[in-house]
Amino acid sequence: MIWFNKSLKVDDLQRLHKSTMADFLEMEWVEVGEDYLRMRMPVIDKTKQPYGLLHGGASCALAETIGSVASAVVINHEEYKCVGLEINANHVRSVSSGFVTATARPLHLGKKTHVWDIRIENEEKQLVCISRLTVAIIPYF
Amino acid sequence: MIWFNKSLKVDDLQRLHKSTMADFLEMEWVEVGEDYLRMRMPVIDKTKQPYGLLHGGASCALAETIGSVASAVVINHEEYKCVGLEINANHVRSVSSGFVTATARPLHLGKKTHVWDIRIENEEKQLVCISRLTVAIIPYF
Amino acid sequence: MIWFNKSLKVDDLQRLHKSTMADFLEMEWVEVGEDYLRMRMPVIDKTKQPYGLLHGGASCALAETIGSVASAVVINHEEYKCVGLEINANHVRSVSSGFVTATARPLHLGKKTHVWDIRIENEEKQLVCISRLTVAIIPYF
Amino acid sequence: MIWFNKSLKVDDLQRLHKSTMADFLEMEWVEVGEDYLRMRMPVIDKTKQPYGLLHGGASCALAETIGSVASAVVINHEEYKCVGLEINANHVRSVSSGFVTATARPLHLGKKTHVWDIRIENEEKQLVCISRLTVAIIPYF
Numbered sequence: 001m002i003w004f005n006k007s008l009k010v011d012d013l014q015r016l017h018k019s020t021m022a023d024f025l026e027m028e029w030v031e032v033g034e035d036y037l038r039m040r041m042p043v044i045d046k047t048k049q050p051y052g053l054l055h056g057g058a059s060c061a062l063a064e065t066i067g068s069v070a071s072a073v074v075i076n077h078e079e080y081k082c083v084g085l086e087i088n089a090n091h092v093r094s095v096s097s098g099f100v101t102a103t104a105r106p107l108h109l110g111k112k113t114h115v116w117d118i119r120i121e122n123e124e125k126q127l128v129c130i131s132r133l134t135v136a137i138i139p140y141f
Numbered sequence: 142m143i144w145f146n147k148s149l150k151v152d153d154l155q156r157l158h159k160s161t162m163a164d165f166l167e168m169e170w171v172e173v174g175e176d177y178l179r180m181r182m183p184v185i186d187k188t189k190q191p192y193g194l195l196h197g198g199a200s201c202a203l204a205e206t207i208g209s210v211a212s213a214v215v216i217n218h219e220e221y222k223c224v225g226l227e228i229n230a231n232h233v234r235s236v237s238s239g240f241v242t243a244t245a246r247p248l249h250l251g252k253k254t255h256v257w258d259i260r261i262e263n264e265e266k267q268l269v270c271i272s273r274l275t276v277a278i279i280p281y282f
Numbered sequence: 283m284i285w286f287n288k289s290l291k292v293d294d295l296q297r298l299h300k301s302t303m304a305d306f307l308e309m310e311w312v313e314v315g316e317d318y319l320r321m322r323m324p325v326i327d328k329t330k331q332p333y334g335l336l337h338g339g340a341s342c343a344l345a346e347t348i349g350s351v352a353s354a355v356v357i358n359h360e361e362y363k364c365v366g367l368e369i370n371a372n373h374v375r376s377v378s379s380g381f382v383t384a385t386a387r388p389l390h391l392g393k394k395t396h397v398w399d400i401r402i403e404n405e406e407k408q409l410v411c412i413s414r415l416t417v418a419i420i421p422y423f
Numbered sequence: 424m425i426w427f428n429k430s431l432k433v434d435d436l437q438r439l440h441k442s443t444m445a446d447f448l449e450m451e452w453v454e455v456g457e458d459y460l461r462m463r464m465p466v467i468d469k470t471k472q473p474y475g476l477l478h479g480g481a482s483c484a485l486a487e488t489i490g491s492v493a494s495a496v497v498i499n500h501e502e503y504k505c506v507g508l509e510i511n512a513n514h515v516r517s518v519s520s521g522f523v524t525a526t527a528r529p530l531h532l533g534k535k536t537h538v539w540d541i542r543i544e545n546e547e548k549q550l551v552c553i554s555r556l557t558v559a560i561i562p563y564f
Contacts, residue, residue, distance in 0.1 A: 021188055055205065056201075087201060088370060091225050113418070226536065248372070251374065368511070373510075
């Protein structure tokens with residue numbers, strides 16, 4: 001199924017985040033696929049916890065960012081807005097340097113809610129974090 | 142039940158986070174209670190999403206930070222370390238300015254896992270986010 | 283805050299479940315409090331897994347039942363219906379006999395979603411399972 | 424990756440559940456794949472809620488059953504046992520009759536925890552429920 005328009009450019013997505021948390025954590029859009037979006041984030045002091053490893057909260061921030069934007073891209077902006085309702089995440093592997101890359105794919109795109117499957121991997125494509133984000137789709141009127 | 146030693150000082154906790162994600166997002170320790178810990182975080186550009194509201198990922202980062210440190214404070218550091226295993230969170234109210242304050246209380250302190258209840262409130266003490274964090278307690282040897 | 287009407291009787295609630303999963307698993311309404319509802323369930327073959335312990339899925343079934351009915355009781359039935367959207371649960375203690383009792387309290391009662399905190403305890407009032415249920419409130423028209 | 428031995432028979436798995444919740448809810452093993460397991464469950468009074476739809480708790484019971492058994496099949500039984508630690512599930516579609524089928528695939532098979540992705544579909548292969556189960560692997564000695 002094709003959910004994302006190929007005319008959507010990573011630069012346009014990147015511009016959305018200017019001066020927000022995603023920008024400060026140096027998240028970057030990597031790819032717009034037909035049925036997925038992909039972002040990466042560096043494992044640096046700003047995204048680490050005291051043991052020197054990727055902070056679980058940084059993984060969550062990446063998952064919330066990519067899933068929320070994925071919903072925002074799918075809906076009609078003049079009629080609806082979208083807000084994160086629920087997130088869950090399992091942290092399965094630690095990372096101490098380099099980049100992690102998140103891929104978001106739709107599990108459910110309903111009228112009132114979207115559910116996204118988000119996998120975060122290290123540079124060896126090993127699973128670091130698996131997350132599911134539920135987004136509420138709210139009509140403006 | 143008394144879980145946290147009154148001799149534990151917020152300054153000592155604050156020092157733990159130096160040059161980490163918590164520090165960068167300006168999280169501050171507020172209080173060490175007998176059975177809870179409390180931290181706050183400002184709602185500023187660095188913790189917001191593109192609509193100008195607190196980023197759900199910032200709430201998760203706050204929840205992971207306070208719950209992980211709460212576990213680290215409870216365990217014997219020479220024998221064990223602790224890592225976040227699973228987190229979930231419901232975002233129930235938006236915030237656009239000021240501070241949010243997280244309170245972590247233990248739900249379960251087992252030998253192998255800890256489970257924390259974390260409530261994040263706005264300055265009017267209204268619930269912003271409710272989260273549960275499962276921490277794995279891992280022996281060094 | 284008073285959420286539940288004292289005129290609401292456990293017998294009326296019990297009648298709702300006739301010939302459903304809750305009935306089959308022998309769930310019983312115990313109490314209607316001002317801000318909580320309480321149900322219990324026996325730990326018997328029908329609610330156990332192969333090791334002879336309470337099945338985690340039975341705890342989930344109890345949590346979904348009590349939280350969904352709690353929402354159904356709070357909303358206006360002529361205008362809205364409610365459906366479970368998301369559930370999560372930590373299983374923290376095993377039980378091999380007797381009853382477990384679930385208490386549901388509201389964390390958030392919004393226009394579009396309700397979030398319930400559900401604690402399941404054994405007969406010694408020790409925590410067995412902690413769950414959070416998100417319920418969608420859907421207008422009929 | 425091959426996780427499940429082809430010599431493993433659905434009849435052997437079925438026998439495990441005799442006189443347990445899975446048996447009472449009429450869950451049946453359908454297939455042992457190389458990297459997945461599959462079970463089905465009928466949508467009948469015993470698995471329904473008062474609106475006449477599949478009970479969310481029945482989906483959770485199916486997810487906990489298949490994920491726990493999947494872990495039990497992977498571990499060495501003489502040294503370890505496994506218990507469900509955390510489950511989460513999104514209910515995305517209602518079902519009023521027929522069967523639902525769950526497929527469990529490993530997301531993470533670590534020394535101390537397993538994480539399973541469980542998808543439950545209706546007879547038209549549409550997603551009904553998406554769940555993730557974290558199982559603790561506990562040494563006997």
